[in-house]
Amino acid sequence: FSLLKGWLGDRPDLCVVGDPNQAIYSWNGADPRLLTNFGRLFPTAETVRLDDNYRSTPQVLAVANAVLGQRAGTGMRAHRPDGSVPEVVSFTDEVAEARGIAARIRREHGTSHPWSHFAVLTRTNAQGVLFEEAFRAAAIPFRVKGGGRFLQQPEVKAALGELASSPARGVPFASRITELEAMAHAEGGTDERKLTIEGLVRLAREYATLDTSASLPGFNAWLNATVKGNDEPETDGDAVEIVTFHRAKGLEWPVVFVAGMEKGLVPIGRADTDEAEAEERRLLYVALTRAHEAVCCTWAERRTFGERSVARSPSPWMATVEAAVRALESGGPEADWRAYLANERTRLRSVDGGRGRNGDKRGKKAGLASGALGANPDPDVLAALKLWRARAAKAANVPAYVIFHDTTLAAVAELRPTTKDALLTVPGLGPVKAERYGDALLEVVAEHRRSATA
Numbered sequence: 001f002s003l004l005k006g007w008l009g010d011r012p013d014l015c016v017v018g019d020p021n022q023a024i025y026s027w028n029g030a031d032p033r034l035l036t037n038f039g040r041l042f043p044t045a046e047t048v049r050l051d052d053n054y055r056s057t058p059q060v061l062a063v064a065n066a067v068l069g070q071r072a073g074t075g076m077r078a079h080r081p082d083g084s085v086p087e088v089v090s091f092t093d094e095v096a097e098a099r100g101i102a103a104r105i106r107r108e109h110g111t112s113h114p115w116s117h118f119a120v121l122t123r124t125n126a127q128g129v130l131f132e133e134a135f136r137a138a139a140i141p142f143r144v145k146g147g148g149r150f151l152q153q154p155e156v157k158a159a160l161g162e163l164a165s166s167p168a169r170g171v172p173f174a175s176r177i178t179e180l181e182a183m184a185h186a187e188g189g190t191d192e193r194k195l196t197i198e199g200l201v202r203l204a205r206e207y208a209t210l211d212t213s214a215s216l217p218g219f220n221a222w223l224n225a226t227v228k229g230n231d232e233p234e235t236d237g238d239a240v241e242i243v244t245f246h247r248a249k250g251l252e253w254p255v256v257f258v259a260g261m262e263k264g265l266v267p268i269g270r271a272d273t274d275e276a277e278a279e280e281r282r283l284l285y286v287a288l289t290r291a292h293e294a295v296c297c298t299w300a301e302r303r304t305f306g307e308r309s310v311a312r313s314p315s316p317w318m319a320t321v322e323a324a325v326r327a328l329e330s331g332g333p334e335a336d337w338r339a340y341l342a343n344e345r346t347r348l349r350s351v352d353g354g355r356g357r358n359g360d361k362r363g364k365k366a367g368l369a370s371g372a373l374g375a376n377p378d379p380d381v382l383a384a385l386k387l388w389r390a391r392a393a394k395a396a397n398v399p400a401y402v403i404f405h406d407t408t409l410a411a412v413a414e415l416r417p418t419t420k421d422a423l424l425t426v427p428g429l430g431p432v433k434a435e436r437y438g439d440a441l442l443e444v445v446a447e448h449r450r451s452a453t454a
Contacts, residue, residue, distance in 0.1 A: 053289075055252055057083030059328055060295050064288040066324035066337045067281060067317055080292070085328045087296040088321060088431050092396060093309070094127075094260075094300040098134035101257050101298065105240060106138055108255070115141055119241040119253040121287045123265045124192050125150045126199035128242045131259070133202065141239040145247050151223060155196040159183055163216055173214035177204045185308055190269045198304060245287045256291035258284075261299045266315040284317060297321055301396070309397070322431055326424070377413030381448045385409040388444050392437070403437070416445050 053061055058078040063086045091097040105118050120131050128144055135142040150156060162183070163176055184197040207222045208214045243251065260266065267280030288295055299318070302309050324337040386400075386409060393400040411426045420438045424431065 051077055052079055053077060054079050056080065056289055056291055057293060059083050059085050060288065060291050060293075062328055062337070063295070063321055063324040064285050066320050067285050067288065069320075083293045086288075086294070086321070086325055088318065088325060089296060089298045090314070090433075090436055091298060091300050093302045094130055094304065095134075097259060097298050097300045098130040099137075101131070101259065101296075102134040102138040102140055104257075104296075105255075106140060109140075113254065115238045115240050117254040118257070119243055119248070119251075119255070119290065120257045120259055121243055121245055121248050121290065122259050123245055123268060123283075124195055124260075125153060125244055126192075126196040127260050127265075128244075129199035129202050131242050133206065135240060135242075141237065143237065143239040143241050145241055145243045145251075150196075150199065153196050155193050156200055159197055159200055160220065171216075173204075173208055173216065173219065176216055176219070177201060177208065180204055190264075192265070192268055192270065195265075195303070245283050248290050249286050252290050252292060254292045255294045256287070256296075258287050258295060258297045259299075261297050261315040261318055261321075262303075262312045263315055264312075266317065281317065284315075325431060377410040378416065378448070379413075381416060381445060382410060382413035384444050384448055385413055385441070388440060392440070404433070412441060412445070416449070418442065418445070 056064070056078060057080045059082065061078045089100070091100050101120060105115075109115060109118075120128075122128055122131075128150070132142065132144065159180060163179060166179070180197060180201045184194050184201055203223065204219060207219050211218055211222070241251075241253070266284055267277050271277045271280045288297075297318070299314050300312055303312055304310070320337070327337040327339070385404075386406075389400050389403045389409065392403050396403070408426060412423070415422065415426060417423050417426070420434055420442070423434045423438050423441060
């Protein structure tokens with residue numbers, strides 16, 4: 001602050017311009033307080049707020065503003081026509097996420113949407129490796145902005161150095177891949193570190209499929225030619241861009257996919273202070289506001305670290321994103337997402353916190369207050385739903401509650417919805433779950449209706 005004050009002095013012809021909501025480089029000295037406290041530091045200075053946004057649609061801005069905790073009607077103001085409501089999509093795992101986004105881009109690509117209109121934004125460099133694989137398989141041209149930096153990651157350099165120091169003569173390259181997998185599987189590392197090593201593992205597997213005489217020196221040469229070769233930000237080609245949140249600042253695209261929105265990545269696992277978490281929140285705001293017309297937030301229900309598949313949970317900010325999406329679907333850009341989020345939390349507390357009254361066997365079995373939604377489920381429908389959930393959980397190799405909690409199934413069994421819109425009124429069943437499991441739930445309910453009327 002003293003340096004800033006000393007630099008400005010009393011000169012009225014100097015000004016400071018910046019957006020405190022995009023201060024995302026604290027490691028390089030950036031401090032949003034230089035802007036948020038400017039009026040206190042210079043009480044005689046005139047402050048002009050530039051709150052008009054000409055890049056993003058009202059719908060994109062509504063979700064981005066919600067992430068910052070701003071009420072509807074506050075924050076940046078959009079000056080573009082209305083667009084599509086942002087989407088939230090979950091996938092079974094990280095491979096399905098990359099392939100799903102690739103398939104979506106290929107479907108939407110055309111004369112009105114060239115490849116360069118699309119971007120995939122990830123929190124870490126390592127996540128981009130999966131999208132490179134998926135885009136190659138789908139014959140989608142792509143460019144990794146800053147992709148060469150992957151090889152400069154400390155974890156990558158350390159892993160390659162460890163491989164180089166181990167005995168080389170007579171060791172098959174498959175054993176090298178096993179060594180890398182063990183590093184990714186090692187306990188104690190952060191999600192970011194594990195993902196980085198897993199990215200290196202995937203590259204090693206890709207190289208091994210291409211070179212029948214694969215070796216460690218050959219892998220190093222292939223890495224330098226392939227990964228660094230993708231780092232061509234100056235090239236004016238028609239290609240989808242794969243960019244980290246940080247490197248996306250200052251850039252923009254019509255359609256943006258914000259991928260990997262999971263706890264441990266968004267916010268990053270090492271953000272263990274209030275200041276660091278606040279910066280991660282601003283970083284997500286930056287990612288969302290790179291979109292002109294459409295934004296899609298995705299996450300994977302499982303990720304592979306080494307040989308282990310690990311269950312994941314959505315980013316803690318995903319609830320806010322979903323609440324903003326619901327508000328947009330119901331009331332437009334000016335609808336208050338806070339009301340939707342508070343209402344959902346209240347309903348969930350009423351469902352999860354109660355106990356059935358004595359004598360109300362169905363309410364007690366479901367663990368619900370007798371007056372709450374789900375306290376009086378149709379027992380046959382509930383049994384059928386639990387049987388479906390058990391099969392779905394076994395197929396996905398996850399605990400049953402990861403698919404749906406008992407209280408959610410009880411609410412479905414009581415409401416017996418017939419449409420996806422009706423499903424969205426069920427506590428604990430937001431757009432992500434409705435998209436993934438909605439058709440199956442509706443079919444179970446419909447099958448019971450058919451059996452009851454037969």
